[in-house]
Amino acid sequence: MTLPCFMLLCVKNSNLNANNLTGSLPRDLTNITNLKDLEIQGSGLEGPIPSSISVLTNLTDLRISDLLGEGSKFPYLGNMTKMNYLMLRNCNISGPFPDYILNMGSLKILDLSFNRLTGNLPVPTINNDNLAICLANNLLTGAIPNWITTRPRKSATDISYNNFSETSVPVACRDNLNLFKSSYGGNNSKAVECLRSLPCSKDRYSLHINCGGQEITIGKFSYEADEGYGGEAQYVPLKDNWAVSTTGRFWDVNNTANMFIGKNVSMLRMSNSELYTNARLSPLSLTYYARCLVNGNYTVKLHFAEIVIRDNRSFQSLGRRIFDVYIQDELVLKDFEIKKEAPGVDKVLITPFKAVVKNGTLEIRFRWVGKGTTIAPQKGIYGPLISAIDMEADFKPPKNWKKFIVAGAVVLPLFLIFIIVGTLWWKGCLGGRVLRERDLKGLDLRTGSFTLRQLRAATNNFDSANKIGEGGFGPVYKGELLDGTIIAVKQLSSKSRQGNREFVTEIGMISGLQHPNLVKLYGCCIEGNQLLLVYEYMENNSLAYTLFGSETSSLMLDWATRQKICVGIARGLAFLHEESALRIVHRDIKATNVLLDKDLNAKISDFGLAKLCEEENTHISTRIAGTIGYMAPEYALWGYLTEKADVYSFGVVALEIVSGRSNASYRPKNEAVCLLDWAFILQQKGNLMEIVDPRLESEFNMEEAERMLKVALLCTNASPTIRPTMSAALRMLEGQTSIKEVASDPSIYADGMRFKPIKDHYQQTSHDGSSTSHAPIFSSDNTGIGSSTTSAHDLYPVNPESISFDISETSPLPC
Structure with a gap:
């Protein structure tokens, strides 16, 4: 039934709990200025909470929960100085956490759980250790403040199911403090804070x-x-x-x-x-x-x-x-x-x-x-x-054959054992495996272990029909484990330039990187001369395949999905740069290295080129590893490597997401060399929105598209000092901070000739009638410039080989 408004005109206390009411919250409630207690829980009423509720300054107890329908921003309650009990639970409230709430001195209980509040938790200016706080199931970010973890045990504090940075979560748990899944929310939330000292003693069924x-x-x-x-x-x-x-x-x-x-x-x-x-x-x-x-x-x-x-x-x-x-x-x-x-x-x-x-x-x-x-x-x-x-x-545990093996070993003659061990050592199998296992043992791996027999069964003995890519380590195969888990197996090629120690080093680095926007490493296999990595399988291939492969991909990314993908890439890079235990620079961010799961969530792959970047050694003086069209100028020219190189590459990818075109292969007009060059030209002409993917037609958010383009151009600024950090870029993408518009000056690196060598090359090939639709890239033998086409194997790069070249070579600056 609908609540008659006149019923509420002459009361000081109102309770509308557990009714089958319909309609919106009655706005006439705000006419009862002497109302002291208002409780509306499970009433069936719909939101939003009217902003005029702020006039009820005599309220001491406000409880509203489980509103249906339309949501709202947080209503201003700063005038309610008499408030003792405040509950706005599951009311579809979004937006930043209100700073003033924690400074309401009379407040005894605060429950804002099951909403969509964002931002950091502020530090209160008053001491209210007796305040019970419940902020569970929100989208709060940043570091958990010290005042939360040091509150007295008598004061209940619940910040479970939020997006706080994992590094700020304390290891130890205590009474009246709930940190369950308090970092990186949703299905991928972390739940290990209090279990770090309790490793799994065995597999459970x-x-x-x-x-x-x-x-x-x-x-x-x-x-x-x-x-x-x-x-x-x-x-x-x-x-x-x-x-x-x-x-x-x-x-x-x-x-x-x-x-x-x-x-x-x-x-x-x-x-x-x-x-x-x-x-x-x-x-x-x-x-x-x-x-x-x-x-x-x-x-x-x-x-x-x-x-x-x-x-x-x-x-x-x-x-x-x-x-x-x-x-x-x-x-x-x-x-x-x-x-x-x-x-x-x-x-x-x-x-x-x-x-x-x-x-x-x-x-x-x-x-x-x-x-x-x-x-x-x-x-x-x-x-x-x-x-x-x-x-x-629903399946039985494997039989324990250990006792039979032990019994057999006792019965066998001792000389047979010596013969077997001697043969293995003579062939080099035992020694090599011991060395690899010793290297692995020294690492704090957070992955599982697979046998070669398991992976052969999963990939049908590495059948070529299951081959889905060719990476820097060798071929990549799709497989299915006995429990139905789909995996991607990366097999170390015998021709790989990376040996056992490099392989073990990569496993040690990757095993510590766990984030919803990074491709997850399930485990590894080291058996005989076989070295393999087992990753989660990405059902929707790479971003490049989905975005540019219109002839082979059946997916059409709508604007909401593109926005989600771009924000996901930014979150993954922000984690690598600022939140992981190690300071990681990826060095090869591009659309083919962004994979999409079944829900089209973006996950960054290919850490084969990622290096630990020491603060005192940011200049790489030997070789450059990256991909033409995505490398930052200071890195491509001088080998100067910082996180800002990844920021530049991210800006190029963000531009590709908006336009639906590849920076490396799209040449819009004779006056522009590549997509990024065209974007700079359109920015100068004031027609930046012309670059938006025409396939979207009018079905996109104009404000978000303009914001993403401005962030992309800011990230691709020629000067690394002007580019934002990834966390700052993420806040700009989400609309939390404003975007500083700075016009890029190409002459900072190329004396006003940033694109001229490549442009001249295009004009010459066009004049000769031999131009192609692909942007030039450095040839694989590192001797100069050649053309390239995209193969099917390039479209699913679990660890794709990137282009490497000597910085001593004289080559045109990539877009």
Whole structure:
């Protein structure tokens, strides 16, 4: 029903919780200037929150949650100096976090969870250690401030599910501070902060948890204990292979640890009643996070029994517990009510689900969205309830042949062992493998290990039909593991100039780089003379294939996808430059080195050329490695290498994303040599938007396109000192900061002749009738300039060979 506005004109306290109302929030609420308490939770009403709410300066308690429909920016509440309790949860609020909120001295509880707030957390100017803070499930970025991690243990602070930098997350966990998935949000969020000191002791194929109860054994299953922990902001690794995260507080009551454990108040007559004697409760969100699991298909069973709400003639029987359930971030139960589905109280309900484990982890989440009752059976006891969880692999663990091998080794004559060892050593297999394994052992690898037999089976013995590219190490093959995981296998060629030590060094470097916008390294294989790397497989090939390969690619990238891809590349580079443990310069950013997954998320590949860049040694005086059309002038001419070289290359790629054209092969007019040259000309003429891909027609965001073009031109400025850092470029792309428009001066490197040698070359070849549609590139033998065409193998470069040339050669400056 729609709420009649006149009903709210003469009240000082208003509660519109758990109704089936329709329509928008009544704007007449702002006419009740003497209103002190306003609570609207799970009402069915739609947003946005009216900006005129700021006139209610007498409010001491404002609670609005779970609004439907249209979102809004954060309403200004700076005039509400009497505010004690503020909840704006799941209200579709976007935009930067309001700095003044943390300086409202009278505030006792702040809950802004499940919104889309962005930006950094400010440092409050007042000391309010008694303030309970819940900012879970937002898009907050930057470093976690010290005042968050040093707050008193009595003050609950929840910043889980955000995008803070991983390096700022403290290693140790403590009570009343929830850091679960607080860095790099979404499905790729990190959940390792408190588990760094708990490495996986072994591979797991099952997990059974007695939620809220003690350790028990039922039949063949041993259920692990989950008792003694509870709170409004907790992230607790109970063992090396699983953890639990709780978010939210029971309002209007004093929260204690035992409130987060539901206990039955009657005799249970169901079988296996030990599982249902206690249950885990949460007022808002409860997450079980299992790790160390072997990848594959699993069956998940959730055990429910309503042991808190009673079935009698008192008002307590009117209580309703309604919540949602997610498995691997997929909603599997919506508006779920145990008492209704069982049916009845103290009745067992076991719901099975199928789940796929891809990265060794399985996440189960229970969430309250403001529905049901909050005062029955008693005030403050509501939200999700779970009794037990089963996780079982749908496949059997491999048999342990170790004891048979040991027995055979004892029986075999000693001289046979000596013969085998001597033969292996004489052939060089054993010595070489020992050296490689010794090199690997000295590295802190964060990858898995594969056998040659596994990879041969996955690629059909490296069948040429599965070949998807040719990289700097050799051929790249598509494969499928037994659990269904699709992989890309990079095989070290015997002709490769890189030996075992270089191979091991690359693995050590890459294994530490984990980011949603970097191609993930699953592991490696070192067996005999075989050296292989195993990467995640990118379903949608490279950005170049999708953007430029119109004849072979069936995809047409709309503007929203192009914006997402460009921001993703920027985030990946910002991580390499500023957030990873090592300072990494990629050196070969281009459209073919950006791969796209099934959801068209951008991931940077090819770290074969990436080098550790020491601050005191930024000048590379031997050889240059890169690709014509993407190299920064100072790097191509003088070998001066800093992160700004990657910024330049990113600017070229951003220009290609907007225009849908390749900088290396597109020649628009005689007055321009390449796409970048044309962009500079259009900028000077004031017609910059003419470069936008005509295939988009009018279906693009004019403001975002103009912003991306301006960022691209700023990044490709001839002077590296004028180019922004990647983090600054990212903020410009996302509209968080303004863009400094600086006209590039080509004469800074080429005395006004930046493009003249290449332009003269084009004019000469055109005059001779031998011009091609491809921009000139340096030839593979490094002797000069030659033309190049793009082959099918170049379109999926897991680690493509880039062009290398001596800087002593006299060659025209690339676009």
